[in-house]
Amino acid sequence: MITIEDKERETGKEMVMTLIKAFVCMVLIFLSIRVPEIYREYPFLGKLGNGFILFLGPSLVISVVRLVVIYWYIQKHRLKKSIKDNFILGINRVVSILNTVFFAIAFTYLFDVNPKDLVFSVSIVAAALAVTFKDYIANMINGLIIMFSDRLSLGDHIKLGEHEGKILDITLINMILQNEDSDMVIIPNSVAFSSVIINQSKQNTKKLSIEFDLSLRDTYTPEFLEGYLNKAIAHNSENVMEGGLSVKTIAINKDVAIFKVMVLLKHYDKVKERGVRRLLNTAIIQLAGGPVEPEIH
Template sequence: MKTIVFMLLIYAKINQPSFFINYRWIASANGALIVFLGPSTAVSFLRLIIIYWYIRKHRLKPNIKDNFILGINRIVSILNTAFGIIAFMIFMGIDPMEFLTSITIVAAAIAVTFKDYITNMINGLIIMFSDRLSLGDHIKVQDTEGKILDITLINVILQNEDNDMVIVPNSVIFSSVIINQSKQNIKKLSIEFELSLQFGYSPDYLEKYLNTSVGKFTDYIVSGGLTIKTLAISKDVARFKVQVLLNNYDKLKEREIRRALNTAVIRLSAPEVQ
């Protein structure tokens, strides 16, 4: 459609219909649209060729959601915006080159003012073209953990365990230590708890007891994947951490396993209710 419209505009430009002379603004609009649609159409064809090559090379499905394709689409959107601004200047009778030259100082001030947004956009493009983070990955950044739903030029959108949407700026993603659990092909589930020393529970006993509490979930837990770590021992209590390696990303089963572990820990804290 863009190609057909572009060719019609070129045809009108060459033949100069009479209403172009009577209504100069129509001729200006025609020229501005040519300036916009020409490079925009070329970029669209280039986008289709690159995506087609990428899908064929990696043998992906035509409708696949992928970081590389997402990055190409974002770049095309930025270029189309730039073409649109230039076309609008031409329609208004402004020379784009003279305009850019005359606002050099203003542009520098704008760049300083919006440096955080520019940094986020650059970081977003780097993330999109990187294979370290992908749509659908389950990651942990700082105190936030969730599944990547979308990567934009400004932020990364996560879905946490409570199905809340968490928006994390790209600058935070780019500058933070990130744990990508999807790249490990396993899911780690961790729970920290404290127990009074008066109970006399040893790490071996706790490990066996908690293994028994999640016995019905053996199909979802890696063999030998439940371990106990002693984090600290004080005068009255000991802090432990139970870590479970899961085979897949079944959110419902993960919640049930976490609940079973929490219940077992509560019973350990109150032996009289066992």
């Protein structure tokens, strides 16, 4: 897990880079004022220097604002166990977008593009892009909203539709999850934004659930199944809430009854959860073959 100290070290490196950027910008400003001989001999170098100033100036201001915001955020959460990495991620994404805009403006300056023509051209291009890539733009906006939300954080274990896993990254287009099989699941931000998300990391407990069906001929009741499955996980009960196992009937069809067993775990631990799930699956499989006592190892 990334700690506050790690973030402070990263912020320290970024401050050094910002100081270097400020030094380069001041040197270029000094050269543009003094106009050295090489600028007179090669006018394009002067224009190139002015273009860099046009980019570095606003970019430097944005970098300073970004560092101040991140430093304030880290100090605010110093007494907490962790900080919301997605907030810092959102700041970084916004800064990247603004730097791209500044670079585009500086690049057009090199070719003596009229500002009015530039604004008109950008407006037409932006309108065309908004129509053509509206899904991507919606993903970007939804991604930024998710990044600045206090409901989701990098590292949270969530359930989104049929997918469940840990949030590894949130880009401007997708949310990337790592599921129980260590597979990478890529979900568009618009889908994540419009879906019901269960954030299991925000809960004090972790809920484990398994659906299964049994033949009606065996006449199993939810009470019997609860007692049977409680015995199955008896040796792994240190991670299970007291009275945290329950069985409910989902549906009764012509030949089978569909049940769901739910277990409340004290803490989210993938290894312990896998052990409890394995014991329950083994007990259910044994039960499907006949009413026998589960083997407890």
